[in-house]
Structures are given as C-alpha cells and as structure tokens.
Amino acid sequence: MKQKATLKQIAKELNVSVSTVSKALSNSPEISEPTKKRVQEFAKLKNYKPNNVAVNLKSKRSRTIGVIIPNILNPFFAKVFSGIEKAANDRGYNVITCISNESLEKEVHAMDMLSNGTIDGFILSIAEETQAVGDFKHFKEAISDDIPIVMFDRISDEVNCDKVIVDDFDSAVHAVNHMIKLKCKNIALLSTIDNLSVGKLRAEGYYKALADNNISVNDNITILTDNTEDFDEKLQTLFDKKIDGIFALDEHASVMAMKAAIKKGIKIPDELNVIGFADGVWSRRLTPSLSTVSQHGPEIGDAAANMLIDRLEAKEGEEPEYQTKVIKTELRQRDSTRKL
Amino acid sequence: MKQKATLKQIAKELNVSVSTVSKALSNSPEISEPTKKRVQEFAKLKNYKPNNVAVNLKSKRSRTIGVIIPNILNPFFAKVFSGIEKAANDRGYNVITCISNESLEKEVHAMDMLSNGTIDGFILSIAEETQAVGDFKHFKEAISDDIPIVMFDRISDEVNCDKVIVDDFDSAVHAVNHMIKLKCKNIALLSTIDNLSVGKLRAEGYYKALADNNISVNDNITILTDNTEDFDEKLQTLFDKKIDGIFALDEHASVMAMKAAIKKGIKIPDELNVIGFADGVWSRRLTPSLSTVSQHGPEIGDAAANMLIDRLEAKEGEEPEYQTKVIKTELRQRDSTRKL
DNA sequence: AACATTAACTTTTACGGTTACATAATTTGT
DNA sequence: ACAAATTATGTAACCGTAAAAGTTAATGTT
Known part of the structure; x- marks a missing residue:
C-alpha cells in the first residue's frame, strides 16, 4: 500500500x-x-x-533480549517475566520470548533460532529436561560466541555466567525453623519438583533445620517426587500418620496437601501448620489462606534484565565479572500457620 | 571475542x-x-x-510477531500467549512480547517501538484504559501502514481487522440456562470487569437467559463493578439475600464469592450452585472445585497466530477478507454445581 | 569455422541507515 | 588581498545477504 x-x-x-x-x-x-x-x-x-532493521545491521546490536522460559503458565515464571519485560522496556530493549516447555530440544532450538543477530543476549531458566540430562553445551556455545546469558532460578554451576537466584536453602531453613518455633514436632516434607535444582536445595534446607533442632527425619512423612500423579497417589495415605506441620516445596504440593487435609476435617492452623512455596494470587484466595515463602518474582526479573543490559552496554574489555545475585525471600504469614 | x-x-x-x-x-x-x-x-x-538482521533487511520481513498483552499474570492471557507462541514457532516465527499493563500509553508506545520493521504484524488484546477512553488511532494507523493486526478477546468494532473471540454472549446464556435447569430461582450476577467489552457481553447473556425463562432481574443480587475492592465490599452483604445460584463473570468474582459462601457455612452445591469464567488450574484445586466456562485460551492464541501469518504470507493482492473467528467455549461441570 | 548455448562464476546493485572523508563555499586572520 | 579555518553539504564505504546481470570458457550445432 x-x-x-x-x-x-x-x-x-x-x-x-x-x-x-x-x-x-x-x-x-x-x-x-x-x-x-x-x-x-x-x-x-x-x-x-x-528502519530498525537497517539500524541494527549497521550497529550490530538489536537492543533485543531473548527470554527462554520453561512454562509461562507457572505464575512464578510469569512474574519474573513481567519483571524482565518492564526493566528491559525501561532501558529501551525489546523482549523476544520463547517457551521451552521444559524440553531440551525446544531450548536448543530457541537459542539457535535467535543466535544470529536477532538478540543481544539471553535471560533464561533451565528446562527440566535439560537439568535432568545435564547437557549444557548450548549455553556454553552461546557464551563463547559472545552472546551473554543470565540464568535465573534454575541455574547450573557448570555454566559460567551471571545468575539471579533466590536463597532457596536459607529460605527453607528459615521457614522450617519458624514451624518448629510454632511447636511443630512432625513436619511433613512434600515436593513434586525433586528433579529441579531449586527443589533439592529447599529439601536440604528442611533437613538442615531439623538437624539444627535435633529432630530426626521421618521418611514416612516425606514425599519427594517429580511428577504430580505420583504425588497425588502418595498423598492419599499421608494423613494416616501423625503430622502437625507441612512444608511444601512447590505450589502443587502446597495446595493439594491443604485440600486433602481440609477434606479429612483437620483444622488448619490449629492442628496443622502449613507453609508452602507459592507465587500466585491464589495462596491468598485459599481458605484458609496459605502462608508462603514469597520469591519476589518481579525483582528477580528486574535484576536479571539489568544485569544483562549492564553487560551488553559495558565498554569492550570493561565487562563486569560474572556474579550471582541472591534475591531475598520473604515469609508471608497468612492463615495456615498459627501466630507466634 | x-x-x-x-x-x-x-x-x-x-x-x-x-x-x-x-x-x-x-x-x-x-x-x-x-x-x-x-x-x-x-x-x-x-x-x-x-545473519538474520541482514536477511530481514534484504527481504523486508522479519518473521517476527509483536504480541501486546494487557497482563501476563492473568492466566487467560498466559494461556492465549502460549498458544500464540507455539503456533508462531511452528511456522518459523518469533514473538516479541510487550505488556501494556492495561495502559493506553504503554500500548501506544509498544506499537510505536515495533512498527519500524521489527515486526511484521501484531496480535493484541486491548488494554482496559484504551477501551475506557475509546482511543483506537494507533490501531488504525498501524493497519493503514500495512502492518496487520489480529485482536483477540477484547476487541473493538471500530477497528477493521481480523479478530478472534469467544462467544461470550452465548456462553453466558448457556451457562445461566444450565443453572436454571438445576432449579435455581435466584441467580446472583457478579462481575469485576464491567468496564470490559467481554464483561458487558457476558452480563447481557445473563439477562437474555433470565428473560427467556421469564425470571425477573433482581438488582439486589447483582454486583457489577470494575474494581476488586468495591466488589469485595459489596460482597459482604450479598449472602443476606436469598440466593441459590451464582454466575460470576471473572475469576476474582468467582473465587471470592465461593470463599465467602463457604465461610457463611453455605453448602455448595446443595444450597448454592456456582458457575464462573475462569482459566487457571485453580478452579480445579478449589474445594469444592469450580464449574467454569472454559475459554480455550491456547486455541484462541493458535487461531490468532495462524490468521496473522496466513495474511502475512498471502500473495500481494490475495489477502483474505477480514474475519472474526469465534472459538467455542465449554461448560466444565465440576463440584460447584449439582448434577442434572 | 562461425555462432549459439550453457555451465560456473564474478560483478554489481539493492535493502536503509550511519559515518569517515572529501569538497565547496564562506568567513576569519594577518 | 590571499591563505587558513570554518561551515555546510555531498560522496562513498560499510553492515551482511540476496539476486539480477555480466563475464568467461567450454561445449554443441550446422
């Protein structure tokens, strides 16, 4: 026209x-x-x-960031994403989004598709499959091709790059200590993400807190798995055991456990205290509302975007050292835990 | 390097x-x-x-779609987005995402930022503020600049372009008819999105269903508003009235109403049937689980992306007529409604 | 033998914008 | 009054790729 x-x-x-x-x-x-x-x-x-394309060609930079997210329906990732998008936009950058759907192949394909001048750098959280397989070649390749990466939440020590994480271990220690202060003696540990680095760290934090308080681990009230069906099945028999606390490492575990407890007629928080990792609005909407370890998703995204852009805009040879930034979590006490 | x-x-x-x-x-x-x-x-x-940038310059197309979404934390939009992303990727297109945050200014800015060769076309849902103000110049400009737009869900009749919607009106009629068949006599109408086109259509569907069944509208059990605080306040007194059904036009209204009813000790679904528009995983996780009008978000995204790409790849002069595609909804009967 | 055809490359132009360098015109200095 | 400096503009190279058009040499045709 x-x-x-x-x-x-x-x-x-x-x-x-x-x-x-x-x-x-x-x-x-x-x-x-x-x-x-x-x-x-x-x-x-x-x-x-x-014409932006012409400008990009001439300047050899696109002012565009590639974001690879395992699953946008997970509210944690959605929050991080919104933080990335906002920070990037504030600094004049666009965001190209790919969803890996937890698949290594899609992750590789996405990086390949974008590593040709389309984007200046990546922000990503490692796909489940990638973490399981332990194949990080594509990340290392990008970095050696001078395309910087910032990893968040699900990271790998094998890859040398900027990282933004939550102090999963400490958060878990803190949350479990809180439950112990509430006089919980039998705290169940529930997880459907035992395949993820973050899931393992949180579990370790739980063990640490128990050890610090001379409480022995009871495998009977521990459900560590990596799939929800398996979890839901094992959950059936959980309440046959003596439990006065639940520490759930992810949203699914938190909610299903609460739902099951309510069905059994267990009084929350009087007979049972529950703390879970969760990021959606729904922890507030539950009845009773769920006390959570809040991970400040938007701040994670903001930090990741700014870290990446700082590096992209650093003068040649003046790039900062790789750093790992830890975003503090917050224990949000709602109605599923007793007041101290 | x-x-x-x-x-x-x-x-x-x-x-x-x-x-x-x-x-x-x-x-x-x-x-x-x-x-x-x-x-x-x-x-x-x-x-x-x-080098993709060079190829783009030469070919005058970027094989990239600009997606503008009011709020990625809304699970409906997240679902649509995942549908768009998948369909686009399958056809070799990238997706640049902007979040308008319901703001007209951000929407305009995003379109401006991308309308310079960066993207070949837009997929968007109109921001709340834009719908309120009724300012659609930026859309018309893009179209006259030969950048096609596909609108989904929140659309405007004033803009001549491809559209993908849900049959909000019919869905509401159908859902309310279902409740009437369940012998509900006093169905409350609840909405926190009365400012949106979709909200209004759903409300009209409700009125139609009542009229068809010779039930008169009772303003006492109707809460139509555009902000959640106002809603929460008005909700306080709702259950003082005689109600045996709730039809909620959005997720917030659905959940808050159920939560309040449970607190009052009202038995769902025996004393009260609830149907709501909702897209998250949470309608299933609620106790009792919520019967919903499911909008098939991924299909909407898929349809929008394919419509746009079909137009982009049509031969000069062979572009299809503008069309409005209606994606059928589905009434998902869960535990908040009695079985027929 | 004279010319047409074809295979296999190379040269050139183009996409749209930026920028180092060149040139012309004007002003300043002495 | 004439060289030097300054101002204002133009020329051309470049970013990396694609492709139209041109070149060369070998082969085919009659």
Whole structure:
C-alpha cells in the first residue's frame, strides 16, 4: 500500500543528500539550523521512522533480549517475566520470548533460532529436561560466541555466567525453623519438583533445620517426587500418620496437601501448620489462606534484565565479572500457620 | 571475542566470490557440485549462520510477531500467549512480547517501538484504559501502514481487522440456562470487569437467559463493578439475600464469592450452585472445585497466530477478507454445581 | 569455422541507515 | 588581498545477504 518514508526518498524530495537528512534528523551540529528544521519538519510530516532493521545491521546490536522460559503458565515464571519485560522496556530493549516447555530440544532450538543477530543476549531458566540430562553445551556455545546469558532460578554451576537466584536453602531453613518455633514436632516434607535444582536445595534446607533442632527425619512423612500423579497417589495415605506441620516445596504440593487435609476435617492452623512455596494470587484466595515463602518474582526479573543490559552496554574489555545475585525471600504469614 | 563467520570471510578464505558462497549455501543449481560441497563443508566447519538482521533487511520481513498483552499474570492471557507462541514457532516465527499493563500509553508506545520493521504484524488484546477512553488511532494507523493486526478477546468494532473471540454472549446464556435447569430461582450476577467489552457481553447473556425463562432481574443480587475492592465490599452483604445460584463473570468474582459462601457455612452445591469464567488450574484445586466456562485460551492464541501469518504470507493482492473467528467455549461441570 | 548455448562464476546493485572523508563555499586572520 | 579555518553539504564505504546481470570458457550445432 502506502510505502513508508526512507532517507532516500526524503533526500530526493528535498534535494539534499541522504547523509544530510540522516545527520539533520540526528541533530548533528554539522548541519545548519534552517536545513535541520526543514528536514525535521518534512520528516515528521511524512511520519518518517528509521528502519530498525537497517539500524541494527549497521550497529550490530538489536537492543533485543531473548527470554527462554520453561512454562509461562507457572505464575512464578510469569512474574519474573513481567519483571524482565518492564526493566528491559525501561532501558529501551525489546523482549523476544520463547517457551521451552521444559524440553531440551525446544531450548536448543530457541537459542539457535535467535543466535544470529536477532538478540543481544539471553535471560533464561533451565528446562527440566535439560537439568535432568545435564547437557549444557548450548549455553556454553552461546557464551563463547559472545552472546551473554543470565540464568535465573534454575541455574547450573557448570555454566559460567551471571545468575539471579533466590536463597532457596536459607529460605527453607528459615521457614522450617519458624514451624518448629510454632511447636511443630512432625513436619511433613512434600515436593513434586525433586528433579529441579531449586527443589533439592529447599529439601536440604528442611533437613538442615531439623538437624539444627535435633529432630530426626521421618521418611514416612516425606514425599519427594517429580511428577504430580505420583504425588497425588502418595498423598492419599499421608494423613494416616501423625503430622502437625507441612512444608511444601512447590505450589502443587502446597495446595493439594491443604485440600486433602481440609477434606479429612483437620483444622488448619490449629492442628496443622502449613507453609508452602507459592507465587500466585491464589495462596491468598485459599481458605484458609496459605502462608508462603514469597520469591519476589518481579525483582528477580528486574535484576536479571539489568544485569544483562549492564553487560551488553559495558565498554569492550570493561565487562563486569560474572556474579550471582541472591534475591531475598520473604515469609508471608497468612492463615495456615498459627501466630507466634 | 571470536567473531562470527560471514559470507565475505568464507569467500575470501575459499578464494571465491561472496555470491558463490551465498548461492552454494542455498543450493543453487548455478553452482557446480564440487564447489557447493566445498563451500557447504567449510561453512559448517566455521559454524556459519546467516545473519538474520541482514536477511530481514534484504527481504523486508522479519518473521517476527509483536504480541501486546494487557497482563501476563492473568492466566487467560498466559494461556492465549502460549498458544500464540507455539503456533508462531511452528511456522518459523518469533514473538516479541510487550505488556501494556492495561495502559493506553504503554500500548501506544509498544506499537510505536515495533512498527519500524521489527515486526511484521501484531496480535493484541486491548488494554482496559484504551477501551475506557475509546482511543483506537494507533490501531488504525498501524493497519493503514500495512502492518496487520489480529485482536483477540477484547476487541473493538471500530477497528477493521481480523479478530478472534469467544462467544461470550452465548456462553453466558448457556451457562445461566444450565443453572436454571438445576432449579435455581435466584441467580446472583457478579462481575469485576464491567468496564470490559467481554464483561458487558457476558452480563447481557445473563439477562437474555433470565428473560427467556421469564425470571425477573433482581438488582439486589447483582454486583457489577470494575474494581476488586468495591466488589469485595459489596460482597459482604450479598449472602443476606436469598440466593441459590451464582454466575460470576471473572475469576476474582468467582473465587471470592465461593470463599465467602463457604465461610457463611453455605453448602455448595446443595444450597448454592456456582458457575464462573475462569482459566487457571485453580478452579480445579478449589474445594469444592469450580464449574467454569472454559475459554480455550491456547486455541484462541493458535487461531490468532495462524490468521496473522496466513495474511502475512498471502500473495500481494490475495489477502483474505477480514474475519472474526469465534472459538467455542465449554461448560466444565465440576463440584460447584449439582448434577442434572 | 562461425555462432549459439550453457555451465560456473564474478560483478554489481539493492535493502536503509550511519559515518569517515572529501569538497565547496564562506568567513576569519594577518 | 590571499591563505587558513570554518561551515555546510555531498560522496562513498560499510553492515551482511540476496539476486539480477555480466563475464568467461567450454561445449554443441550446422
């Protein structure tokens, strides 16, 4: 239809050279005021916008970040994503999103698809399958190709890059200690993410807190698995055992356990205290509302985006050292735990 | 660091011209087999990947879709987004995401930022503020600049473009009819999205169903608002009235109403049937689980992406007529409604 | 032998914008 | 009054790729 204005067209219509137009529009002092005004007004009239693709080609940077997320339906990732998007936009960057769907192949494919000038760097959380298989070649390749990566939440020590994490271990220790202070003696440990690095760290935090308080681990009230069906089945018999606390490492475990307890007629928080890792609005909407370890998703995203952009915009040779930033969690006490 | 391979470099190292390399890599019949093999092998060795930005500049298309979403934390939008992302990827397109956060300004800014060759077309759902203000200039501008738009869910009749919607009106009629069949006489209408086009359509569906069944509207058991605090306040007194059914137009209204009813000791579904619009996993996790009008978010996204790409890839002059595609909803009967 | 065809490359142009360098015109310095 | 400096603009190279158009040499045709 109506083709868009280019420098060339404007130059021709104003009888000046392309470079004059270019300089006038970037307000270069090389161009006289009257000419600048003439060009700028004409450009505005024609609704001229520099073709971003051409600018990218010339400048060899796209001001675009590739974000690879395992699952956007997970509210934690959605929150982190919104933090990334906001921070990136504030600094003039766009965000290309790929969803790995926890698949190594999709992760590799996404990185491949974007590592050709399309993006300047990646922000990602490792797919479940990738963590299981332990194949991190694609990350290392990108980095050696000079495409920086910032990993968040699910990270790998094998890959040397910037990272943003939550202090999963400490958070778990803290949460479990809190339950012990509430006089819980038999705290069940529930997880459907035992395949993930974060899941393992949280479990270790639980063990640490028990050990610190001389409480022995009871395998009977421990459900560690990596799939929800398996979990739901094992959950059936959990309440046959003596339990006065539940520490759940992910949202599914938290909610299903609460639901099951309510069904059994167990009084929460009087007979049973529950703390879970959760990020959705739903922990508040549950009846009773769930006390959670809140991970500050948006802050994680914000930190990751800023870390990446700082590196991208660092002068050659002045790139900062790789760092791992820890975002503090917060224990949000709601109605599923007694007040101290 | 290690700079990436370009056609020029490969050409120099193999002592052929750039175009020979280009053609060899695209398997052109103009190039002899031995040369092709030599070039292709060398390119593979050097891990050559065509610079996407250069290709985009040359071809004047970016194979990238701009997606503008009001709020990614809303599970409906997250589902639609995942549908878009998948369909786009399957057809070799990337997705740049912007979150308007329900703000007109951010929506305009996002479109501006991307309408310069960065993307080939938009998929979007109109921001709340934009619908309130009724300012659709930015959409019309994009379309007249030959950047196609596909709107989903929140659309505007004022803008002539492809659209994907749910049959909100019919879905509501159907759901309310179902409740009437369950012998509900006093069905409350609850909404916190009365400012949105979809909210209004659903409310109209409710009125239609009542009218069809000769039930008069009772304003005492109707809460139509556009903010959650106002809603929560009005909800306090709702259960003082005689109610045997609740039809909730959004997730917040659904959940808060159920929570309040349970607190009052009202038996669901025996004394009260509840149907709500909801998309998260949580309708299933509620106790009792919530019967919902499911909107098939991923299908909406899939349809939108394919509609856009079909238009983008249509031959000049052979673009299809603008169409509005309606995705059927489904009434998912769970435990908050009696069985017929 | 004279010319047409074809295979296999190379040269050139183009995409749209930026920018180092060149040139012309004007002003300043002495 | 004439060289030097300054101002204002133009020319051309470049980013990396694609492809139209041009070149060369070998083969085929009559």
